[in-house]
Amino acid sequence: MKKVKVALVGNPNVGKTSLLNHLAGTDLKIGNWPGVTVEKKVGKTQFQDYEIEFIDLPGVYTLESAFSEDEKITVSFLKEGDYDVVLNVIESPRLERDLYLTLQLVELKKPLVIALNMRDEAEALGIHIDEKRLSDLFKIKVVKTVGRTGEGVKELLSAIVETYERKLIPEFEVFSFSEEFDTEEKKLSLIKGIYKEVIKKPLIPKKNLTEFVDEFLLHPYLGFFFLFVILYFTFKLVFDLSSPFVDFIDGFFQEFLAPALAVFLKSLGAEEFIINFFTEALLGGLGIVLSFLPLIFIMFLFITLLETSGYLPRVAFLVDRFTHKIGLHGQSAIPLILGFGCNVPAILATRTIQDRKDRLLIIAMIPFMSCSARLVVFSFFALTFFTRPALLILGLYIMGIVFAFLTGFIMKKTLLKKELSHFVMDLPPYRFPSLKVLIKTVNLHVKRFIIRAGTVIFAIAVTIWLTLSLPPGERELEKTLAGKIGKTLVPLFEPVGLGDWKITTSLIPAFLAREAILSNLAIILKAEEREKLEEFQLLPALEEQKEALFEAFKQAFSSLFTLTPASLKPEEEGQSLRGKIRDLLTPSSALSFLIFVLIYNSCVATFVTMWKEGSKNLALGFLLYSFILAWILAFITYRIF
Amino acid sequence: MTLKDASCGDLVVIKDFLGEEEIIKKLSAMGVRKGSQFSIEQKCGRNLLIRNGQNRLIISKELAEKVVVDLVKKGEGYCEEISCELIDKACPEEGKPLTQRHRHRKRWGFLHKICPFLKD
Ligand SMILES: Nc1nc2c(ncn2[C@@H]2O[C@H](COP(=O)(O)OP(=O)(O)O)[C@@H](O)[C@H]2O)c(=O)[nH]1
Ligand SMILES: [Mg+2]
Numbered sequence: 001m002k003k004v005k006v007a008l009v010g011n012p013n014v015g016k017t018s019l020l021n022h023l024a025g026t027d028l029k030i031g032n033w034p035g036v037t038v039e040k041k042v043g044k045t046q047f048q049d050y051e052i053e054f055i056d057l058p059g060v061y062t063l064e065s066a067f068s069e070d071e072k073i074t075v076s077f078l079k080e081g082d083y084d085v086v087l088n089v090i091e092s093p094r095l096e097r098d099l100y101l102t103l104q105l106v107e108l109k110k111p112l113v114i115a116l117n118m119r120d121e122a123e124a125l126g127i128h129i130d131e132k133r134l135s136d137l138f139k140i141k142v143v144k145t146v147g148r149t150g151e152g153v154k155e156l157l158s159a160i161v162e163t164y165e166r167k168l169i170p171e172f173e174v175f176s177f178s179e180e181f182d183t184e185e186k187k188l189s190l191i192k193g194i195y196k197e198v199i200k201k202p203l204i205p206k207k208n209l210t211e212f213v214d215e216f217l218l219h220p221y222l223g224f225f226f227l228f229v230i231l232y233f234t235f236k237l238v239f240d241l242s243s244p245f246v247d248f249i250d251g252f253f254q255e256f257l258a259p260a261l262a263v264f265l266k267s268l269g270a271e272e273f274i275i276n277f278f279t280e281a282l283l284g285g286l287g288i289v290l291s292f293l294p295l296i297f298i299m300f301l302f303i304t305l306l307e308t309s310g311y312l313p314r315v316a317f318l319v320d321r322f323t324h325k326i327g328l329h330g331q332s333a334i335p336l337i338l339g340f341g342c343n344v345p346a347i348l349a350t351r352t353i354q355d356r357k358d359r360l361l362i363i364a365m366i367p368f369m370s371c372s373a374r375l376v377v378f379s380f381f382a383l384t385f386f387t388r389p390a391l392l393i394l395g396l397y398i399m400g401i402v403f404a405f406l407t408g409f410i411m412k413k414t415l416l417k418k419e420l421s422h423f424v425m426d427l428p429p430y431r432f433p434s435l436k437v438l439i440k441t442v443n444l445h446v447k448r449f450i451i452r453a454g455t456v457i458f459a460i461a462v463t464i465w466l467t468l469s470l471p472p473g474e475r476e477l478e479k480t481l482a483g484k485i486g487k488t489l490v491p492l493f494e495p496v497g498l499g500d501w502k503i504t505t506s507l508i509p510a511f512l513a514r515e516a517i518l519s520n521l522a523i524i525l526k527a528e529e530r531e532k533l534e535e536f537q538l539l540p541a542l543e544e545q546k547e548a549l550f551e552a553f554k555q556a557f558s559s560l561f562t563l564t565p566a567s568l569k570p571e572e573e574g575q576s577l578r579g580k581i582r583d584l585l586t587p588s589s590a591l592s593f594l595i596f597v598l599i600y601n602s603c604v605a606t607f608v609t610m611w612k613e614g615s616k617n618l619a620l621g622f623l624l625y626s627f628i629l630a631w632i633l634a635f636i637t638y639r640i641f
Numbered sequence: 642m643t644l645k646d647a648s649c650g651d652l653v654v655i656k657d658f659l660g661e662e663e664i665i666k667k668l669s670a671m672g673v674r675k676g677s678q679f680s681i682e683q684k685c686g687r688n689l690l691i692r693n694g695q696n697r698l699i700i701s702k703e704l705a706e707k708v709v710v711d712l713v714k715k716g717e718g719y720c721e722e723i724s725c726e727l728i729d730k731a732c733p734e735e736g737k738p739l740t741q742r743h744r745h746r747k748r749w750g751f752l753h754k755i756c757p758f759l760k761d
Contacts, residue, residue, distance in 0.1 A: 061667055062667060062670035064670075065667070065668050093694075094696050095671070097670075097672035097696050099671045101670065129704075185675070186678065205694065218690070220685050266742060316699075317690065320686060321686035324686070330688075422664050422701055422703055423673060423699070423700070424667065424698060424701065424703035425698065425699045425700075426671065426696075426697070427697040487755075554667075571689075
């Protein structure tokens with residue numbers, strides 16, 4: 001079997017990654033804004049007698065000079081990397097722009113294939129490209145494709161193989177490479193010439209949907225109104241659609257799975273130790289984190305919609321008027337918004353930012369964006385302690401944003417002083433991903449959440465549970481290892497209202513993953529009050545769960561028709577975990593706790609990424625800064641409320 | 642004139658570039674090339690939104706200042722109506738002194754809060 005290495009090169013946002021996903025069956029992330037791919041990614045496929053390896057590269061406009069981190073990756077790979085064929089992906093409606101890069105790729109003197117992608121969009125605009133003519137001009141293969149659906153991918157594969165076998169290195173027929181070719185002027189007229197040769201388009205361009213929608217969404221004033229409406233409804237729907245299901249799953253774990261498993265294990269003659277492990281560490285601890293799956297799902301559904309529709313670059317344009325007052329481009333809004341999903345990819349997304357100082361600044365702002373892990377903790381506590389949870393969570397989000405900008409402002413004035421740099425960005429048309437891609441992308445996020453729960457949080461849960469049983473035979477939890485560790489930290493957290501060892505014990509391992517706070521508390525509290533096995537009957541319990549699920553659907557559906565976030569009634573006191581936690585904290589210490597969780601950069605993945613993408617000093621400095629800031633704010637909150 | 646001086650709605654053709662910076666090369670690669678025509682769709686705050694066919698770009702005014710253009714057609718119609726004056730004037734550009742009208746205001750006035758860089 002022969003091996004072929006193919007490098008995918010093209011302008012940003014032309015559909016390279018989409019094509020690769022069809023070519024090699026990968027699940028790489030796509031999005032409708034320039035700068036989605038910031039790393040070199042690989043996908044493999046077998047075709048005929050060949051093993052074809054595709055290398056997806058970040059988009060570039062020119063090979064002459066690399067401006068940002070991601071562009072450097074592509075340029076240096078093309079210069080020094082190991083590849084046999086270049087696959088140049090072109091956005092058909094913008095052929096003229098894209099040919100600039102194509103001419104530079106010609107100079108690489110490597111076998112080249114052109115994919116005229118987004119054939120569907122070109123056709124809708126009435127633009128027709130004569131691919132035969134283009135192919136004749138360059139003496140290479142040209143294939144029309146649709147990255148959205150995978151149309152033309154088969155032809156592309158055979159074209160790649162043929163290019164490889166026949167070493168189809170582009171050369172010109174009519175425009176010969178003359179000495180003067182290197183002058184910019186000549187190059188531009190060459191592009192114009194080629195473009196005129198192959199294109200047929202209507203004289204008066206059709207007014208399309210994008211223009212119509214942008215009259216509202218990019219309107220100097222109305223644009224902000226719509227931005228607000230979109231963000232508000234995103235927030236409302238994420239919260240309202242998911243919370244009935246979160247409650248259902250929680251109930252399913254605590255009231256059905258846990259007792260059912262206990263009864264089952266008992267009937268097998270399992271020891272109490274084993275039964276406790278399953279009901280406390282596994283179903284009590286991990287279950288509570290997993291019950292937030294619907295929240296994660298809906299959250300990422302909306303983030304993916306924002307990313308793939310093309311609205312993000314519009315937000316960048318709109319908010320530039322404000323961000324530039326603190327010396328930042330509107331473009332920096334994109335990584336910040338991505339931070340609401342997860343801080344780690346958000347930090348990676350800063351690679352597209354040209355200026356290193358700007359980049360460091362934005363990296364230092366991102367951890368203040370409440371990620372989904374924090375949302376999980378927030379929703380749990382907000383529902384437990386406060387009568388208007390949605391409002392509180394919204395408040396926390398806004399507080400995070402405010403501190404992000406304050407931090408940015410202060411850093412700009414002190415450490416990272418500099419002039420605002422130039423700014424130019426491409427504005428793509430609105431696009432809608434196929435449902436399949438949408439579901440796939442969201443599923444990937446969900447899977448990651450489950451894997452994280454299944455590994456990191458599981459490991460933490462087991463450790464906490466074990467330390468609660470050390471030294472062996474110790475009945476009083478306070479005297480166990482976990483209790484002792486927590487107690488030594490109490491003086492540090494006492495002034496902010498978190499003087500209970502159960503809270504401090506839960507906080508330590510949360511540096512690995514914030515969601516672990518919940519699982520830890522659940523385990524500690526469960527261990528404290530080991531329940532007697534009640535009478536448990538499978539069928540009636542199952543019936544109950546069925547009704548609860550139905551109720552959840554009903555609630556979620558009806559929430560679609562209200563304007564304000566539905567504020568769920570806090571549960572009545574009782575045996576439930578919520579009830580127990582409510583005995584542990586007062587509302588004011590709960591609030592101070594939430595603010596601490598919001599501000600303190602307690603996530604090992606974020607820390608490591610800051611270190612790698614920014615610098616060691618940034619990561620360590622920020623850790624200290626965020627801890628001190630979190631402590632002070634929590635202190636103030638606790639004293640005031 | 643430069644691209645920065647063009648008003649909203651105008652159609653211009655690109656003549657030349659000022660300066661030899663690397664970023665000019667990127668502009669060319671992105672489609673802002675000698676001889677290509679662009680219409681100005683919005684001019685607001687610090688940026689311009691320009692279009693050539695399916696190619697739409699956001700470009701900052703400092704960068705637009707480096708692009709020499711000729712006016713092809715003066716703009717008319719709706720574009721001027723949605724002016725950004727209100728937004729542009731609410732906060733003078735960084736570095737520019739406050740106008741007379743504001744000078745007597747207190748240091749911690751409302752304006753200082755929304756435009757924190759203002760001095761006196
Ligand atoms: N209509 C249409 N959209 C496409 C096509 N190919 C890709 N897209 C969309 O274009 C956007 C950019 O795609 P992506 O693969 O991330 O581009 P990349 O930056 O070049 O890797 C995404 O929103 C895709 O859904 C196509 O052939 N037709
Ligand atoms: Mg990509």
